[in-house]
Amino acid sequence: MKTVSSRDNPFYKELKALATNSQARRKAGRSLLDGVHLCQSWLDLRGLPAHCVVSEDALANPEVAAIAGRVEAARGHVTALPEALFGAISQVEHGVNLVFVVDTPAPVVPKLLTESAVLLDGVQDPGNVGSILRSAGAAGIKQVWCSPGTAFCWSPKVLRAAMGAHFVLEIFENADLPALVRDAKLPVLATSGYAAECLYDVELSGPVAWVLGHEGQGVSDELLNLASRRVAVPHAGQVESLNVAACAAVCFFEQLRQARHRQP
Incomplete structure (x- = not known):
């Protein structure tokens, strides 16, 4: 020493x-x-x-x-x-x-989206990013793709909030999310508080890619238009919307629930 x-x-x-x-x-x-x-x-x-x-x-x-x-x-x-x-x-x-x-790990970047993944579109708060990574790791999702405007995943605040989830994930920074969505080989679901389709009515037993957006502006119009579907997390009461990290957790674990329910 x-x-x-x-x-x-x-x-x-x-x-x-x-x-x-x-x-x-x-x-x-x-x-x-x-x-x-x-x-x-x-x-x-x-x-x-x-x-x-x-x-x-x-x-x-x-x-x-x-x-x-x-x-x-x-x-x-x-x-x-x-x-x-x-x-x-x-x-x-x-x-x-x-x-x-x-x-800082630099995993080999896949050319296409072929397995369940999280796409972060300008999520700026380090605590939110860390919480999303933690939920993704706990739900068995392996890939996280971050747009240039997303908080740096390997910053101290994100690392503390994720509680070690980084070490079971492949994290790709500065990703071209529109190109990724255009060529995706699986359904791409963009979350939106204004979507007509309810999360719980969507078939999620197979791989999907989740698009989560900026805390105030949400998912960009470009990605909303490119996504396979737009989904909303239903909620009761007077609160206008869910925090993006809370929304992510609900989505990931609904996918996990459906996948487990359909296992033989």
Whole structure:
């Protein structure tokens, strides 16, 4: 285990940039995972990180020590920082002072939509994006395609909200959603509060692609016109519409319910 104690250390400067600057994360092709749950999930599902970073005091925490020890035992890189330095790289209040530096996965991009997927059309709130990823992973959907206007999926806020769902998904950023929908080999369902067709009346036992739109403007007119169908989630009461993440969860789990109901 190495120790870094200077703010001028090049590795520490790199950590600060990754923690605070989205452009730096995109340029480096790296992200930070903060906390025991995300780091443990990465180890279990993806393997060693590029680097494990802990505060010196955090090594007294058995969970942190176990994760750092596991990385060291596999000949991974572990660096300890004083508490004063670690505070600048963690955005979690009252966290355990453990982060992984990971190379942002870049999966091979399929040419066509052939399996159940989520298409995010300008969903801007990181919490919403993370919640949608979490629901998609829990419902067994493997692919998430993001338009250029969608929040960066590997930002700290999205990672925390998704709670490890990233590690069981294939995530494609800056996707050309209209081209993807035009060539899709499966039904494409665009969600809309103004759609005449109810979600619960749609056959969902097979693969489908879900299009979810911007928090205020919804799915773009172009994608609405290209989609196979437009569907609405029915709701009672005086509330005008559902939050996009809540809408996504209802859609994904209705698909899962139907698929399970039709299993022999």
